[in-house]
Amino acid sequence: xxxxxxxxxxxxxxxxxxxxxxxxxxxxxxxxxxxxxxxxxxxxxxxxxxxxxxxxxxxxxxxxxxxxxxxxxxxxxxxxxxxxxxxxxxxxxxxxxxxxxxxxxxxxxxxxxxxxxxxxxxxxxxxxxxxxx
Numbered sequence: 001x002x003x004x005x006x007x008x009x010x011x012x013x014x015x016x017x018x019x020x021x022x023x024x025x026x027x028x029x030x031x032x033x034x035x036x037x038x039x040x041x042x043x044x045x046x047x048x049x050x051x052x053x054x055x056x057x058x059x060x061x062x063x064x065x066x067x068x069x070x071x072x073x074x075x076x077x078x079x080x081x082x083x084x085x086x087x088x089x090x091x092x093x094x095x096x097x098x099x100x101x102x103x104x105x106x107x108x109x110x111x112x113x114x115x116x117x118x119x120x121x122x123x124x125x126x127x128x129x130x131x132x133x
Contacts, residue, residue: 001034002018052132053103058111066118070125074103074110077131084130085115088122096120102133 058071068088076082081104088097097118103110116125 002065029042042101045099052077052080053084054128055082055084055127055130057086057125057127062122063115065121068097068116068118068125069113069124070110070116071113073129074100074112075108076103076110078106078108081133082130083133085128086116087128088125090118090120091123096122098128 053074053076055072055074058073060068060070062063062068070086072084072086074082074084081102083099083100087095087101090096097116099116101112101114103112116122
């Protein structure tokens with residue numbers, strides 16, 4: 001006895017509608033995925049490329065009731081001059097000191113200890129911003 005098939009033979013009459021739809025979905029998904037990857041890469045590159053001067057506080061030391069020494073590391077292009085803004089906070093959270101420190105050295109990395117004057121005893125020092133001048 002033979003079995004009866006319920007449909008047309010495979011491959012004889014071209015692709016089915018489901019196969020065509022699947023192929024279209026795969027193409028649309030690949031195009032959208034590539035576009036998303038391109039957008040993410042563009043945002044990442046523009047974020048990194050726009051940072052001409054960056055800095056970070058390595059550490060700080062409260063030296064008196066009216067001064068804090070801050071160890072600041074600045075990375076920049078060799079020919080770029082920059083300025084970094086530091087601020088200091090009291091135990092209450094109030095800002096007790098703020099100052100802009102310029103960096104004119106012709107090096108890519110500047111490592112310096114700067115003194116930030118305060119109006120009362122500080123408990124912390126933080127970097128607000130670094131930018132080219």
